[in-house]
Amino acid sequence: xxxxxxGTGPVGHALANRLLEVGHEVWMGSRDASSEKVVxxxxxxxxxxxxxxxxxxxxADAAAQAELLVNATGGMVSLDVLGSVAEDDIAGKVLLDIxxxxxxxxxxxxxxxxxxxxxxxxxxxxxxxxxxxxxxLNTMNCDVMVDPSLVSGPHTVFVAGDDAEAKATVVELLASxxxxxxxxxxxxxxxxxxxxxxxxxxxxxxxxxLGTNAFNIAVVR
Amino acid sequence: xxxxxxGTGPVGHALANRLLEVGHEVWMGSRDASSEKVVxxxxxxxxxxxxxxxxxxxxADAAAQAELLVNATGGMVSLDVLGSVAEDDIAGKVLLDIxxxxxxxxxxxxxxxxxxxxxxxxxxxxxxxxxxxxxxLNTMNCDVMVDPSLVSGPHTVFVAGDDAEAKATVVELLASxxxxxxxxxxxxxxxxxxxxxxxxxxxxxxxxxLGTNAFNIAVVR
Numbered sequence: 001x002x003x004x005x006x007g008t009g010p011v012g013h014a015l016a017n018r019l020l021e022v023g024h025e026v027w028m029g030s031r032d033a034s035s036e037k038v039v040x041x042x043x044x045x046x047x048x049x050x051x052x053x054x055x056x057x058x059x060a061d062a063a064a065q066a067e068l069l070v071n072a073t074g075g076m077v078s079l080d081v082l083g084s085v086a087e088d089d090i091a092g093k094v095l096l097d098i099x100x101x102x103x104x105x106x107x108x109x110x111x112x113x114x115x116x117x118x119x120x121x122x123x124x125x126x127x128x129x130x131x132x133x134x135x136x137l138n139t140m141n142c143d144v145m146v147d148p149s150l151v152s153g154p155h156t157v158f159v160a161g162d163d164a165e166a167k168a169t170v171v172e173l174l175a176s177x178x179x180x181x182x183x184x185x186x187x188x189x190x191x192x193x194x195x196x197x198x199x200x201x202x203x204x205x206x207x208x209x210l211g212t213n214a215f216n217i218a219v220v221r
Numbered sequence: 222x223x224x225x226x227x228g229t230g231p232v233g234h235a236l237a238n239r240l241l242e243v244g245h246e247v248w249m250g251s252r253d254a255s256s257e258k259v260v261x262x263x264x265x266x267x268x269x270x271x272x273x274x275x276x277x278x279x280x281a282d283a284a285a286q287a288e289l290l291v292n293a294t295g296g297m298v299s300l301d302v303l304g305s306v307a308e309d310d311i312a313g314k315v316l317l318d319i320x321x322x323x324x325x326x327x328x329x330x331x332x333x334x335x336x337x338x339x340x341x342x343x344x345x346x347x348x349x350x351x352x353x354x355x356x357x358l359n360t361m362n363c364d365v366m367v368d369p370s371l372v373s374g375p376h377t378v379f380v381a382g383d384d385a386e387a388k389a390t391v392v393e394l395l396a397s398x399x400x401x402x403x404x405x406x407x408x409x410x411x412x413x414x415x416x417x418x419x420x421x422x423x424x425x426x427x428x429x430x431l432g433t434n435a436f437n438i439a440v441v442r
Binding site: 109111112113115116117151152153154155156160185186187188191192194195196198199201202203204205206208209210212214215216217218219220221 | 427439441
């Protein structure tokens with residue numbers, strides 16, 4: 001698949017690299033496609049197994065090239081970033097939203113906005129009604145997202161969205177990352193993103209208590 | 222121990238019954254200590270193994286009798302309930318706060334207030350500075366709280382609070398309910414109640430997806 005990864009932070013890098021590994025063609029989208037960071041990423045993949053499949057572009061150009069979009073930008077800037085993309089380059093496409101609208105501007109612990117009665121994913125869906133938004137992967141560290149074997153035993157990843165086909169596409173992507181299908185839990189409509197995003201405040205607490213990012217939760221019955 | 226369980230809903234009943242089972246003397250505190258519900262609860266324990274250890278009282282009188290308080294009221298009314306107790310009957314006592322400030326007044330999904338930058342537990346601590354507030358058990362259904370064997374395999378219960386001795390007392394209580402000590406995770410100060418309470422929106426999503434209350438999460442590394 002032709003996939004745009006919007007965002008060049010740790011989440012964007014982890015996703016872009018893993019998508020290359022599992023065989024996709026990847027456009028890493030950024031504000032400045034000539035920045036040292038994205039140029040270095042492309043150079044690192046110029047030769048070897050991913051040669052010719054790692055591209056850099058502006059957010060708008062990356063989205064234009066892609067069949068599927070991954071929003072790996074910070075939740076506080078996601079609407080701005082997606083607003084810079086032509087609506088035709090979003091419409092009808094699966095938009096995997098990994099973002100969390102964490103706000104560290106007042107220090108630690110972070111705040112979260114929107115929250116509780118709204119969510120980043122729903123804001124994105126409202127701003128781009130023809131996007132097929134699926135929320136997933138936002139409940140864990142980016143290394144765990146793309147390599148679930150970093151955590152021992154079964155553990156759970158969630159999907160939420162209003163478009164069943166789009167969710168099925170994301171589930172395939174998760175499976176290709178190594179997520180066993182029984183560990184992929186469909187929470188229902190995009191409204192359940194409120195819970196998935198609120199969860200992240202809890203994640204931060206657990207992360208501080210454990211002193212490691214290499215953990216997740218398993219839903220157990 | 223002499224324990225006041227404030228609240229007569231399913232959480233209050235589950236806690237009160239389990240505390241009797243593990244040998245404590247229990248005062249079920251309510252707005253109206255002569256209501257049918259609490260009288261029936263006391264009557265059910267008048268004979269048999271818990272004879273003489275099940276009492277009903279107003280919130281204020283229950284707290285006055287007890288060495289340890291359990292706040293099993295709804296988070297939206299907890300401050301009012303605790304405000305009806307004499308400060309001397311709270312000061313210095315461990316106050317196990319199980320409440321969640323879920324607000325269903327606008328239907329489903331619920332809202333949550335306070336949230337994100339504050340929590341019900343912190344509000345209670347501020348209103349009663351001499352209480353030794355410990356947040357725990359609010360992240361699961363009340364049957365699972367008092368009988369972790371309802372969920373198969375290891376799963377996690379959290380504690381949060383600013384008073385280490387008070388947390389240790391609550392950990393003993395959890396252990397007496399059947400929680401294995403490795404499954405009791407101390408998240409740190411009471412500020413981490415923000416994450417524990419925000420988590421409940423996620424819990425509601427998972428509960429709806431699974432169609433059962435008999436689940437929990439395991440933190441896995």
